[in-house]
Amino acid sequence: MRDVFLILVVFVLLGVFAVQPVVVEGESMLPHLHNGERLLVNKLVYYNIQGVSWGHLERGDIVVFWFPREPDKSYVKRIIGLPGETVEVRNGRVNINGVELQEDYLDTEHNQSLPTWPAKKVEPHHYFVMGDNRDNSSDSRYWGLVPEKYIYGKAFFRYWQPDKIGFVEHGDYKESELDSLSDTRAIQQ
Numbered sequence: 001m002r003d004v005f006l007i008l009v010v011f012v013l014l015g016v017f018a019v020q021p022v023v024v025e026g027e028s029m030l031p032h033l034h035n036g037e038r039l040l041v042n043k044l045v046y047y048n049i050q051g052v053s054w055g056h057l058e059r060g061d062i063v064v065f066w067f068p069r070e071p072d073k074s075y076v077k078r079i080i081g082l083p084g085e086t087v088e089v090r091n092g093r094v095n096i097n098g099v100e101l102q103e104d105y106l107d108t109e110h111n112q113s114l115p116t117w118p119a120k121k122v123e124p125h126h127y128f129v130m131g132d133n134r135d136n137s138s139d140s141r142y143w144g145l146v147p148e149k150y151i152y153g154k155a156f157f158r159y160w161q162p163d164k165i166g167f168v169e170h171g172d173y174k175e176s177e178l179d180s181l182s183d184t185r186a187i188q189q
Contacts, residue, residue, distance in 0.1 A: 018043055020153055022064050024076055028131030028138065029062070030110050032169065033076060038160035039064075039168065041153025057127065057148075058082075060171025062155040065129075065146050076155065077139055078171055081120075081128030083148075088119035089141065092134065105171050110135055117141050127151065 024037045033039070041064050045057055057063065059079055067073040081087035085096050092114030094101040110133040122128050126145035131137025140146065155168045 021159075022074070022076070022153070022155075027136055028133050029076055029078070030133040030136075031107055032105065032132055033062070033155075033158075034161075034164075036161075037158055037164065039076075039155045040157040040159060042156050043153045045151065045154045057151065057154065058170075060173065062168055062170075063127075063129065063151050064153045064155060065151040068146060068150060069143055071150070074152075075129075075138075077129035077131050077137070077146075079127050080130045080140070081122045083122050083124050083126060085122050085128075086119050087122060087128045087140075089115065089117040091116055094130070102173055103171065105169065106132055106134070115141075120145075125149070 020041050020043055022039050022041055024033045024035060024039065027035055045061075045063075057079055059082055061079045062076060063079055064074055064076050067075050080094055080101070081096060086098075088095045088098075092111060094103065113135050120128065120140070123145060125148040127148065128140045129146050130139040130141065157167055158164055
């Protein structure tokens, strides 16, 4: 009985502090995440552990956060702009501090429209997020930045649907002038 109790305590502590299951609702992250899929999110990013990649937030991470306008709802989006950067969308292409972001993970089927949005400076302890299905995504272009404290996890593993079980891909970017910006992060004070 004692061993069962200890196992339950460990699982509860992991669920509270380290890993949480979430369900994807909607189509804003197509083609990478589909409605009804189940993910595990790494909650350790909330503690901003700088020494390891899974302990902090980076450009390209798929994150789960409380929606700033209705904190009882949570959203799943990809981090595009980091604190201190300026994000601008010109003809459907994202520019970070004037340099075009190479987003090879996007597909043309879900990105037909090519809108232009004015430049937005990302404030300290905030992030600019967008869905991968830019034609059908309510994101930072419409309602603004996500406070760092609202981000409660980084998606790392898909455990449902059976044919798609595996690790969630992090957005990778080609080497460019952005490489010098890739280590820009919010620092806890």
